[in-house]
Amino acid sequence: MTRSVRRFLVAAIALLLAVPGVALPAAPAGKGVLVATIAAPIGPVTADYLAAVIERAVEEDAELLVVELDTPGGLDSAMRQMVQAILKSRVPVAVYVSPQGARAASAGVLITLAADVAAMSPGTNIGAAHPVSVGGGAMDNTMSRKVENDAAAYARSLAAGRGRNVDWAESAVRQSASLSEIDALDRKVVDLVASSLPDLLARIDGRKIRKGDVTVTLRTKGAPVTRVPMGLRLRVLSALADPNIAYILMMIGVYGIYFELASPGAVFPGVVGGISLLLGFYALQTLSANYAGFLLILLAVVLFILEIKIASYGALTMGGIVSLVLGSMMLFRSGGDPFLRVSWTVIAVMAALSAVFFTAVVSLAVRAQKRKPSTGSEGMVGEIGEAVTDIDPRGKVRVVGELWDARCDQPVRKGEMVIVKGLDGMTLIVEKQEGPGRVEK
Numbered sequence: 497m498t499r500s501v502r503r504f505l506v507a508a509i510a511l512l513l514a515v516p517g518v519a520l521p522a523a524p525a526g527k528g529v530l531v532a533t534i535a536a537p538i539g540p541v542t543a544d545y546l547a548a549v550i551e552r553a554v555e556e557d558a559e560l561l562v563v564e565l566d567t568p569g570g571l572d573s574a575m576r577q578m579v580q581a582i583l584k585s586r587v588p589v590a591v592y593v594s595p596q597g598a599r600a601a602s603a604g605v606l607i608t609l610a611a612d613v614a615a616m617s618p619g620t621n622i623g624a625a626h627p628v629s630v631g632g633g634a635m636d637n638t639m640s641r642k643v644e645n646d647a648a649a650y651a652r653s654l655a656a657g658r659g660r661n662v663d664w665a666e667s668a669v670r671q672s673a674s675l676s677e678i679d680a681l682d683r684k685v686v687d688l689v690a691s692s693l694p695d696l697l698a699r700i701d702g703r704k705i706r707k708g709d710v711t712v713t714l715r716t717k718g719a720p721v722t723r724v725p726m727g728l729r730l731r732v733l734s735a736l737a738d739p740n741i742a743y744i745l746m747m748i749g750v751y752g753i754y755f756e757l758a759s760p761g762a763v764f765p766g767v768v769g770g771i772s773l774l775l776g777f778y779a780l781q782t783l784s785a786n787y788a789g790f791l792l793i794l795l796a797v798v799l800f801i802l803e804i805k806i807a808s809y810g811a812l813t814m815g816g817i818v819s820l821v822l823g824s825m826m827l828f829r830s831g832g833d834p835f836l837r838v839s840w841t842v843i844a845v846m847a848a849l850s851a852v853f854f855t856a857v858v859s860l861a862v863r864a865q866k867r868k869p870s871t872g873s874e875g876m877v878g879e880i881g882e883a884v885t886d887i888d889p890r891g892k893v894r895v896v897g898e899l900w901d902a903r904c905d906q907p908v909r910k911g912e913m914v915i916v917k918g919l920d921g922m923t924l925i926v927e928k929q930e931g932p933g934r935v936e937k
Contacts, residue, residue, distance in 0.1 A: 527557060527558060527559045528559060528720035528721065528722055529559055529560045529716055529720070530558050530560075530561045530721075530722050531562045531564060531722070531723045531724065532562070532563050532564070533563075533725070534564070534567060535565075535567070535598075536567065537567060537568060538569060538571060538578065538603040539571050539574045539737050540574050540577075540733075541734040542567075542578065543577040543578050546563065546582075547578075549561060549724050550581050552724065554586055557587075558587050559719055560588050560613075560700075560714060560716055561587050561588070562590045563589060563592065563611070564693075565594070565600050565604055565607065565608065566598035566599065566600075567599070567602075567604040568599065568602065568604075569601050569602020569603045569604060569624075569625075570602065570603045571603070572603065572647075575603035575607060576650075579607060579654065586707060586708075588613070588712055589612050589613075590611055590696070591608045591610075591611035591613070592617065592693070592696055593608065593617060593620045593686075594620070595617055596618055597619055597620065598620045599620060599621050599622065600622040601623065601625070602625050605622055605624075605668050606650065608686070609655050609658060609660060609665055609685075610654045610657075610658070613703065614658070614686040614687050615686060615688050615689065615700075616689050616690075618677060619677070620676075621675065621676050621677070622674065622677075622680050622685065623672065624673070624674050625647070625651065625669045625672070626647075626668075626669055626670070626671075627643045644669065647669045648666045648670055651665040651666055651669050652666050659684075661683050661685050664683055687700075693721070697719060697721075698717045698718075700714055701715060733778075736778060739779075739827075739839075740838055740839050741779070742779030742780065743776075743824065743838045743842060743843075743846070744846070745772045745775050746773065746777075746793070749771075749772035749774075749775075749776050750793065751765075751797075752766060752767075752770070752772060753765075753770065754797060754801070755769070756769060786826050786827060788826055789823040789824065789826030792819050792822050793819070793820055793823035793824065793827070795816075795819045796815075796816040796819035796850070797816070799815050799816035799819060813851070816850075817847055817850065817851050820846070820847050820850055821843060821847050824838055824843040824847070825838075876896075876924065877919075878915065879915070880895075880913060880914070880929060881893040881895035881900070881902075881914050881915075881916065881926065882894050882913055882914070883908045883909065883912050883913075883914055884910065885910055886907070886908065886909055886910050887902055887907065887908040887914075887926070888904075889903055889904055889905065890902065890923075891908070893914055893924060895916060895924065900924045901924070902923065902926045903925055903926070904926050904927060904928065906927075908928050914927060915927050915928075915929045
């Protein structure tokens with residue numbers, strides 16, 4: 497590797513590490529409105545993104561931060577981190593369930609309830625905040641009641657603090673209640689329904705917001721608007737937090753390490769496998785994965801490897817496939833939230849590819865074990881040769897271009913063909929070949 501290439505790689509890595517969590521468009525003159533868009537499941541990445549945008553809003557002394565929200569829910573820990581950031585923010589925060597067709601479900605309900613201003617776009621809905629397990633197994637009754645009571649109390653506290661419908665907030669947790677934007681407005685779950693962002697800013701102009709001990713009057717009508725998109729680093733981490741991507745990366749990592757161990761010195765499989773495995777472990781952490789599922793996947797790989805070493809006639813391969821499918825199902829299991837589980841299509845494809853690959857490897861290994869030796873003394877058996885001298889009972893033959901001492905129980909005349917039946921030290925034991933050709937090895 498040349499010095500210039502090394503410098504380029506170092507500079508590229510340093511640049512990637514220095515990329516901020518949010519993109520930084522130029523801020524407009526005067527106090528303006530910042531807009532953050534969260535259209536993804538709630539997780540550590542969205543929590544970091546919101547924290548970065550709030551920090552920027554405070555630095556720029558923004559008039560308002562609008563969070564355009566469209567989420568099916570997500571992790572409780574990340575949701576609470578986002579709620580705390582909204583509650584502690586010195587800049588007023590408005591959560592706007594937008595665009596049309598969007599939803600604020602599960603964790604999105606509590607984030608909306610925590611906002612200083614809660615608004616919805618026409619054709620949206622809010623609700624279904626019943627907590628579910630993301631640890632890979634069902635909670636027992638006692639634990640389920642504890643989690644439910646905790647979430648219900650949290651929802652009531654947030655709704656009461658913002659003067660919103662406390663009873664409905666609790667029902668959203670306990671009965672998974674949901675509302676359209678019109679019903680949410682009628683029941684005082686949200687403050688208003690706005691057709692667009694400019695409409696929202698115009699209608700909340702002059703509204704008084706209590707932030708700690710200070711009352712803030714919003715001046716948002718006609719205020720300059722700056723959208724703050726998610727930065728490159730967080731976009732990459734957000735993609736990694738997809739269970740399907742995480743699962744594929746982990747499988748690539750496991751197989752890469754396997755190929756490196758099977759063929760030491762190949763380097764490339766080991767490098768790719770190591771990087772993929774580390775990225776997969778990051779995703780397992782952010783998605784609160786069940787490590788029993790991961791161990792089942794590792795067991796599957798071990799069974800596949802043992803099939804090559806032990807003649808089980810496919811029993812170990814079948815066990816490996818079953819272990820792989822079960823581990824994949826358990827890896828990101830999460831009650832009724834499909835966005836926190838691996839797609840059945842991805843599981844089926846990876847299981848099929850693994851089955852085909854290891855079946856082919858096992859087939860080749862079995863064929864190699866059954867193949868007749870082609871080198872050494874064992875490889876001479878079955879070869880056809882020519883008698884160089886008369887053999888009665890000893891003489892010389894030419895086999896595969898070499899002269900050998902030979903012994904035969906029946907007379908063989910010079911020039912006749914013989915077939916090798918065995919070896920006795922450096923002497924070939926041959927028989928007279930009655931017909932032309934070569935015995936199949």
